[in-house]
Amino acid sequence: MPVTAQEAQQVYDQADLLYSEEQVEQALARMAAEISLKLKGRDPLILCVMTGGLIAAARLVTRLDFPLQIDYLHATRYAGDTQGGRLKWVVKTTHALANREILLIDDILDEGVTLAALIRHCKNAGARAVYSAVLIEKQRERKHELRADFVGLSVPDRYVFGYGMDYKEYWRNLPGIYAVKEQS
Numbered sequence: 001m002p003v004t005a006q007e008a009q010q011v012y013d014q015a016d017l018l019y020s021e022e023q024v025e026q027a028l029a030r031m032a033a034e035i036s037l038k039l040k041g042r043d044p045l046i047l048c049v050m051t052g053g054l055i056a057a058a059r060l061v062t063r064l065d066f067p068l069q070i071d072y073l074h075a076t077r078y079a080g081d082t083q084g085g086r087l088k089w090v091v092k093t094t095h096a097l098a099n100r101e102i103l104l105i106d107d108i109l110d111e112g113v114t115l116a117a118l119i120r121h122c123k124n125a126g127a128r129a130v131y132s133a134v135l136i137e138k139q140r141e142r143k144h145e146l147r148a149d150f151v152g153l154s155v156p157d158r159y160v161f162g163y164g165m166d167y168k169e170y171w172r173n174l175p176g177i178y179a180v181k182e183q184s
Contacts, residue, residue: 098126
């Protein structure tokens with residue numbers, strides 16, 4: 001159900017800060033170092049998973065000091081809702097994926113359904129290798145036994161927002177990671 005900007009402000013005002021901007025930036029720097037070790041010299045195609053992956057991808061790729069190409073794709077199961085449904089493609093990549101090493105960058109690994117579908121899509125398109133990087137990994141059981149190759153931070157199984165993740169389409173712009181206040 002849509003919320004107003006005023007309602008989103010109330011959620012933020014009561015939210016719990018899980019990670020500060022400094023902590024997130026440190027995690028991104030660590031991830032960039034790990035990605036550089038793995039992909040430097042491999043001419044990777046970086047795919048930002050829109051819309052949630054936008055901030056993490058932007059903050060991450062500026063730390064990579066090797067030639068790469070960037071594209072994006074947009075597939076969603078949420079569309080502003082809090083529960084995922086069926087995967088809906090909004091935009092597929094413009095670059096060919098065949099014989100490429102791909103790095104998918106997304107905001108969060110939650111149930112793993114979307115990321116698994118995106119990895120499968122890249123492999124079916126002929127990618128030589130597909131890696132995944134997520135800013136946040138939620139501590140929970142997953143429908144798929146999927147692990148991201150590069151993980152920034154871990155959060156409890158709560159509704160989180162900030163750094164690209166939204167609260168009902170608001171607050172992707174926050175420089176920290178917050179969790180909706182739990183109801184007692």
